[in-house]
Amino acid sequence: MLSPHSHQQVMVGRAVMKAKQAGRAALRLPPMTSTSDLVKLYNLQAVKKLSQNFLLDNKLSSKIVSSSCRVKRSHVCEVGPGPGNITRSILEQGAQHLTVIEKDPRFLPALDILREASQGRLDVNIGDVLTYNMEKLFPPELARPWEDPPPNIYLIGNLPFNIATPLIIRWLRDISLHQNAWVYGRVRMTLTFQLEVVQRMVAPPNHPQRCRLSVMCQNWCYVAHKFTIPGRAFVPKPDVDVGVAHFIPHQEPHIPLPFNLVEKVVRCIFSFRQKYCKRGVATLFPRAIQDDMVAKMFTVADVDPDIRSFQLTMPEISRLCHAYSAIVTQNPTIASYNSREQHIKAELNCDMDADGNEDEYRLR
Structure with a gap:
């Protein structure tokens, strides 16, 4: 008795032979x-x-x-x-x-x-x-x-x-x-x-x-x-x-900025998905300048800092990303700063699912 694999091979051979004999390109799987x-x-x-x-x-x-x-x-x-x-x-x-x-x-x-x-x-x-x-x-x-x-x-x-x-x-x-x-x-x-x-x-x-x-x-x-x-x-x-x-x-993204910048800002914004979005934005900046930079970012972006991140529209997120881009252009040392890991671990006790962030991913 033929094994399933051998049986399939026999059927393939018959199908291919039949197609060749018919002189046409019929596909017989x-x-x-x-x-x-x-x-x-x-x-x-x-x-x-x-x-x-x-x-x-x-x-x-x-x-x-x-x-x-x-x-x-x-x-x-x-x-x-x-x-x-x-x-x-x-x-x-x-x-x-x-x-x-x-x-x-x-x-x-x-x-x-x-x-x-x-x-x-x-x-x-x-x-x-x-x-x-x-x-x-x-x-x-x-x-x-x-x-x-x-x-x-x-x-x-x-x-x-x-x-x-x-x-x-x-x-x-x-x-x-x-x-x-x-x-x-x-x-x-x-x-x-x-x-x-x-x-x-x-x-x-x-x-x-x-x-x-x-x-x-x-x-x-x-x-x-x-x-x-x-x-x-x-x-x-x-x-x-x-x-x-x-x-x-899309022909043009809603936020026409470099991927890494958008990913960083969006990741921080949604670090505290159920809390006011200013909470996540704050993790973009060192504590010494946090309050001033957060206030500046929301003012420039014309976004309410007291709405929750899941309520933000694409235009609002775009304006926040552009505001952050302008800040790091003026202050390049800020670009490499991100307190997310230490801040979130302290606040959430390493429980990344507490705010519904199960779509965690890592870029390598």
């Missing part, structure tokens, strides 16, 4: 292995520490791809394909070329089966998407000026929960610098996150989920929550539901 076979073949339980959760529902995989807009005749990069269910949906919906980036080499056999059946339309790369450089991943003729409509390129991925937020922050930085995949223009993304994270990303001012992740995402991208996938649709089943988010980079 082998059937997806069953959930039980995947568990046996790839030992899914052993990678729980990597936060891997695979979507094996073909309809939901197709819905993720179709929510990206129209991938037909486009170039796509899929991050974290795992056993390849979303991969096959991308191919079936007519992508001209697909490149996948997978960190776990155990999935090479499943992905190679799809590659062999794809008639040259699929490339498989083993690598860590957190450090992967996509600047030469696509044909140079696909590049578009930033002010033009987005290029015919898409990034799609069912991301492991433990890298999802750090990855989007890195990519927002890349968007701000027009580097990595964004050397090609305003490349669109469709990615999965924990539902609560997506709700934070799209939260408007005054919304209880509004946080620094909301501001960072919305500053550089139009962000939409496309739909929700119940946790039971994944293998292994996570304890949370999953949100599918679509990102389109």
Whole structure:
């Protein structure tokens, strides 16, 4: 009796042979292995520490791809394909070329089966998407000026929960610098996150989920929550539901200042999310000049210091960032100061969740 892997290889060979005999470019992909076979073949339980959760529902995989807009005749990069269910949906919906980036080499056999059946339309790369450089991943003729409509390129991925937020922050930085995949223009993304994270990303001012992740995402991208996938649709089943988010980079950010400056100011503002925003702004300055600098910053920005950070609008946050930029231009030594760690640890006793800041991330 053939193993699932051998059975798939036989079916691939038959499909490719049939297409060649017919003299046409029909795509015949082998059937997806069953959930039980995947568990046996790839030992899914052993990678729980990597936060891997695979979507094996073909309809939901197709819905993720179709929510990206129209991938037909486009170039796509899929991050974290795992056993390849979303991969096959991308191919079936007519992508001209697909490149996948997978960190776990155990999935090479499943992905190679799809590659062999794809008639040259699929490339498989083993690598860590957190450090992967996509600047030469696509044909140079696909590049578009930033002010033009987005290029015919898409990034799609069912991301492991433990890298999802750090990855989007890195990519927002890349968007701000027009580097990595964004050397090609305003490349669109469709990615999965924990539902609560997506709700934070799209939260408007005054919304209880509004946080620094909301501001960072919305500053550089139009962000939409496309739909929700119940946790039971994944293998292994996570304890949370999953949100599918679509990102389109803005032609101009709401706050046209360097990423590091915006990130620093927004991070400090939301250090005390439920308290008056002047509390977080104060952590930008040494104690000796704190009161004077905070008063100056809010006066220049024309923002009420006694509203809470989650109530701030994008124009108000923009004015605060510009006010801080002007202050550090006049006083360069202030730029390197940040009392956040010592101040927050003392005030919150190292409990970063006390004010709802669960979207903590670190840039390395």
